[in-house]
Amino acid sequence: MLLGAIADDLTGATDLALTLSRNGMKTLQVVGVPAPDADFGNADAVVVALKSRTIPAAEAVAQSLAAARILVERGAAQLYFKYCSTFDSTDRGNIGPVIDALLDLLGESRSVACPAFPENARTLYKGHLFVGDVPLSESPMKDHPLTPMRDSNLVRVLGRQTARPVGLVPLEAVHQGVGPLREALAAQGGIAVVDAITDEDLRVIGAALADMRLVTGGSALARGLPQNFRARGLLPAVQAEAAFAAPKGAGIFLAGSCSAATRRQVADAQARGVAALKVDPLAIVEGRQTAAQALDFIAAHAGDAYPPLLYSSADPDEVRAAQERLGQGEAGEIVERFLAAIAQALRQRGYRRFIVAGGETSGAVVQALGATTVAIGPEIDPGVPWVLTQGPDALCLALKSGNFGSDDFFTKAWGQIR
Ligand SMILES: Nc1ncnc2c1ncn2[C@@H]1O[C@H](COP(=O)(O)OP(=O)(O)O)[C@@H](O)[C@H]1O
Numbered sequence: 129m130l131l132g133a134i135a136d137d138l139t140g141a142t143d144l145a146l147t148l149s150r151n152g153m154k155t156l157q158v159v160g161v162p163a164p165d166a167d168f169g170n171a172d173a174v175v176v177a178l179k180s181r182t183i184p185a186a187e188a189v190a191q192s193l194a195a196a197r198i199l200v201e202r203g204a205a206q207l208y209f210k211y212c213s214t215f216d217s218t219d220r221g222n223i224g225p226v227i228d229a230l231l232d233l234l235g236e237s238r239s240v241a242c243p244a245f246p247e248n249a250r251t252l253y254k255g256h257l258f259v260g261d262v263p264l265s266e267s268p269m270k271d272h273p274l275t276p277m278r279d280s281n282l283v284r285v286l287g288r289q290t291a292r293p294v295g296l297v298p299l300e301a302v303h304q305g306v307g308p309l310r311e312a313l314a315a316q317g318g319i320a321v322v323d324a325i326t327d328e329d330l331r332v333i334g335a336a337l338a339d340m341r342l343v344t345g346g347s348a349l350a351r352g353l354p355q356n357f358r359a360r361g362l363l364p365a366v367q368a369e370a371a372f373a374a375p376k377g378a379g380i381f382l383a384g385s386c387s388a389a390t391r392r393q394v395a396d397a398q399a400r401g402v403a404a405l406k407v408d409p410l411a412i413v414e415g416r417q418t419a420a421q422a423l424d425f426i427a428a429h430a431g432d433a434y435p436p437l438l439y440s441s442a443d444p445d446e447v448r449a450a451q452e453r454l455g456q457g458e459a460g461e462i463v464e465r466f467l468a469a470i471a472q473a474l475r476q477r478g479y480r481r482f483i484v485a486g487g488e489t490s491g492a493v494v495q496a497l498g499a500t501t502v503a504i505g506p507e508i509d510p511g512v513p514w515v516l517t518q519g520p521d522a523l524c525l526a527l528k529s530g531n532f533g534s535d536d537f538f539t540k541a542w543g544q545i546r
């Protein structure tokens with residue numbers, strides 16, 4: 129293993145694994161902290177998918193350290209900590225505390241932070257993160273159910289999460305090229321937030337990070353890393369993608385993301401004739417909505433052209449109302465448990481294809497499905513691949529970050545494997 133990665137949610141892990149495999153690394157994605165003797169096959173990169181974005185910081189640190197120790201013991205020369213391209217976190221963490229702990233583990237004092245993902249319109253300039261044309265704090269991320277992002281200045285945001293110095297390496301330094309950038313990074317103590325607005329910026333930054341033991345960022349920063357191993361003769365040239373054969377079987381669409389993109393995708397799917405059932409956390413706790421009813425609905429639509437869609441996606445006012453009654457964490461967990469239970473019941477009924485929107489939601493669903501390792505297949509939309517669970521009775525999954533994907537994501541994804 130050359131690169132060991134830890135991702136703080138499942139869709140983030142598949143996003144990163146897609147990037148690494150498209151850039152020529154044999155990449156295996158593991159769900160949860162792997163066993164010390166886990167079989168990583170001949171993987172060049174192992175991506176450990178945690179569900180640590182919104183759990184208490186001490187638990188996120190413990191899980192990340194446990195994963196990192198195994199990756200290092202199994203040969204990873206470089207560690208990558210993957211978080212969201214919209215830097216999803218709270219002032220309590222978990223990005224800063226995990227970076228601190230990983231640096232301590234490695235005995236290092238410096239790292240970088242760069243969530244930019246230009247292909248998905250996340251850019252970083254003067255330390256401010258932009259989503260499309262607006263600062264992060266004016267984007268729909270300001271209303272995220274679990275990690276509302278209300279400050280676009282990542283030097284400030286990360287500064288509130290760590291006691292280490294947080295500085296800025298500006299775009300001008302990136303534009304000076306790999307050598308000068310490496311010197312600028314070396315001159316920074318602590319964690320350097322690095323500007324990037326194009327893929328070329330990320331390539332330059334990646335090349336300057338060849339010797340940095342811990343790299344942190346979104347998935348796009350990882351694009352430049354495989355070339356560093358290749359330049360050292362450790363990795364062959366990029367191979368053609370292996371053919372992808374989706375297992376036969378029935379499918380289901382599940383959406384627990386409340387992002388603006390997912391809400392558009394839910395509306396688009398309905399407009400294209402997908403049968404859809406809304407899942408409501410208040411109705412669940414009051415016993416007005418049950419898993420049995422949802423399963424009946426799904427069964428009634430077994431002959432439709434598209435799988436049915438179960439969605440809890442709701443606008444910010446509706447989410448706020450549910451959270452005021454149930455609590456922020458509990459409202460989310462009720463929905464996650466409900467969708468996970470449906471997925472588990474469907475798997476027992478022979479369903480093999482699960483298309484899921486939302487990072488936390490995907491984590492809950494994949495845990496319930498019992499998947500422990502997945503291989504990366506072709507890209508559906510930037511940052512969203514098909515994945516195949518490993519072992520007998522393979523399942524075919526699409527785990528979509530809430531914010532990613534075109535409006536017709538659900539029907540398009542299904543069309544690719546129909
Ligand atoms: N109607 C709702 N009310 C309150 N919380 C909800 C509702 N629907 C979904 N949630 C919760 O919001 C969170 C969305 O997070 P996630 O699945 O990671 O989506 P995203 O990828 O958009 O961040 C989950 O915990 C989910 O259970």
Ligand SMILES: O=C(O)[C@@H](O)C(=O)COP(=O)(O)O
Binds near residue numbers: 137140141143346
């Ligand atoms: O970097 C990203 O934006 C994604 O890979 C990601 O982390 C997904 O998180 P969710 O938006 O919570 O699905």
